[in-house]
Amino acid sequence: MSLATRLETADTLPKLLKYNYEKYGDTKVAMRVKQFGVWQAYTWKDFYDKTKYLSLGLMSLGLKPGDKVSILGDNKPEWYCAELAVQAAGAVATGIFTDCMSNEVRYYVEHSDSKFAIAHDQEQVDKFLTPYKDREGNEHPPLKDELKLLKKVIYWDPKGVWNYDDPILISFNKVVELGKEYEKKHPGAFETSIEKVNSDDVCILSYTSGTTGLPKGAMMKHGTMIQAAESLLTVERWEDDDQYVSFLPPAWIAEQAFGVGGSLLYGIEVNFPEAAETVLENIREIGARVLFWGPRNWESVNRMIQAKIIDTTRLNRLLYHMFLPVGYKYTDIQEARQKPSPLWRFMHFLAHWAVFRDLKDKVGLSNVRMAYTAAAPISPDVIRFFRAIGVNIKQLYGGTEQGLVTLHRGDDVRPETSGPVMPKVQVRLTDDGEVLIKGENLFCGYYKSPEATEEKLRGGWYHSGDFGHITEDGHLVVMDRMADLRELKGGRKFSPQYAEIRLRFSPYIKDVLTIGGGDKDYVTCVVNIDLDNVGRWAEARRIPYTTFTDLSQKPQVIELIKTDIIRINKTLPEWARIKKFANLHREFDADEAELTRTRKIKRNVVEERYKDLIDAMYGGASELSVEAPITYRDGRKGTITTALKINTVG
């Protein structure tokens, strides 16, 4: 049955659940959760029944349309059931991240006017029952005493909680039983209630951590959530036998769109991992086909692969290093939108069978058809790596308030961009470069905060606070938060971090500081070469060198670094491109207070220390003689004199 018919009959999430229940009943798995070492399946009937009786149980406890319910828990079927049960009663669900402290939980529950809290386990329940301290260290009584609106705390994992005797507590199963009782007295109450809710009703409150002020609750309508998942179908093909592993926090909009939306609209099977530590293992067992990870997850899997390669046998390592370049070359050809020659197709086939197939299997990515990343800057090289080994990873841009804005289509994946704008969505840039969004996918305002709504939603355009630009062929590149930007002399903004993150991924660049802003009218950078890697590179090319300083100023090395900068420059708008750079004669040093102990550059210290060099770069000199004080490891002080070349980029 096509999606269109599905949407005609069902314009809210609970109606979709009912639709799927009627269509699939007991014949198809809706969710799976690993418990007791076995994947336990929930059919659509199980899903529907559990939701139905929980909803009726909540009604019997006094839940009314328009009420709010907070849900705190890890990814489990109960979370999905709880959300839909609340929505079926015409109420609004709001997810709270499980690592929130009591004082944060208080803010969300209080601000959302929640009448009930549905909590996972002892850890979450204790947040309501034990006295706590706020940020200032003031003692508070337990939340249950502070939150006057809160009627019940419902828990679904009895471990450690079962012998608590607080009257505010009630178990999930008990509420389900209450629901069964309630139905006997009020037959048809659930079905009637579902019918009363329509697509213009708010279904979730999603709190966003604003960079300024307290978190704000973005209100989402049923229609918006459905539209978001629906628009995905216009560019992606999800099937009802696709396996999805749910482990993004359900309180986050991405899990709502991909997990809840994907499940209800496409019927994809949602699998819940056993525990946070078993996620990778569980993904492998399930053979996930649709995967959504944050950049950090991709980075850590990448590192895991690198570590495994170091530990593997020589033959395997040799094969890996032989075929990885084939993978890169093949993706380069695809990226350039050319047709690979039969030779490259053959090489790629070999690479797949010799290395990539097993490699992907080891980390559970064998079956992945579509993989996504979003939410934070990711180095394009991570994307390139996964595409090289044959994982179809795409980047998207979106958020709680703006919905799904851009996504890579088909094979047109470019690691530096977030892809073209989705259908029915409009994107425009302000003169400052702020990304503005308009379309049906926007939220409908902040709960109890019309001023904030007005500030962010002006003339129907959502002001994202993100800084970006659109490439000539329509891909959006989001670079940084507006607040983190610097302004060039002409008033144009640029993001120092954006270039730094990308340059640092080059094996030859250990650290880099981009300079600009204030009275400067273009961008420059100071580079620390990576001695080990550049040294090895030089040796391989028989370029003799004596010291770090000598190596850094070799013309070939300067060319090497220039190539990396030119590559990054291509992803930057004209005015933000790096025009000049110098390879520093020494490394930034934490002992010299140029770096923090966690190796982050102390911008002001470094800019102050290399003021002469920076002035020279903006002054038009081609060389600068520097004498730098240095502290030797044994504590002695000394100076070195050397000529630093100032290099202009193409």
Next chain:
Amino acid sequence: MATTSGNGAKLRIEDVSLSFGGLQALADINVQVKEGEILAIIGPNGAGKTCLLNCINGFYRPQEGKIIFGDRDVTKLPSHRIAELGIARTFQNIQLYTGLTTLDNLMAARHIHLKPNFLAGAIYFGPEHDKEIRHRRVVEDIIDFLEMEAIRKKIVGSLPYGQRKRVDLGRALALEPKLLLLDEPMAGMNVEEKEDMARFIIDIFEGQGETYPDTPILRDGVKSIVLIEHDMGVVMDIADRIVVLDFGQKIAEGTPKQIMADKAVIKAYLGEEE
């Protein structure tokens, strides 16, 4: 529930003496472990704590005295018979099958509850299959309880020390004992691991009720636990009663409060005041 002898003690150690050649490891020890208590045995190194546990579960045979479990004299029984009667223990220097997985180690501990039948075993399908599932269910509850899901299929030899200790405890639980002996369950652990372990011990003692309705050992708990531990903080927090040994002698016995104030104990631990 185990039968208890007249005065409410589940285990009675009566006048037990143990010596190795000229070395007196235990001298006339009298200790009772009651139903419904966590008893801690403390003392300096070489005080005879582990020797006492080894006597209880039949590794050592005391030259004198009796050990009575419920109303049965177990002094002369071999250790596997004692395990079958319901005394399980963990070890200071963990004793597991290092080449097997966590799951297999726990399943192996179920052997005392298996009544193998050669013919049924050969056919496997049918009753044996059901039996396997039943035992696996108990083991899985224990894995869930001790939060060992992530190491279920890991080879025990590859696990870090703290996790092996946890597997060792799981293995003891899988025997479904009526009396649990824990030999330094927290040795070599960091603070967080110690807190977890202390929590587990208390949870085992209290029972978990409806959380594990099908696994009696977790549902009802183990109502008598003997614990050897060096970390005084932990002992004072979780023990109901403490017995102090020094050079094979029992020098004190009482509640944590009494023990903390006991002069003989302070002397044994800190030396004599000048």
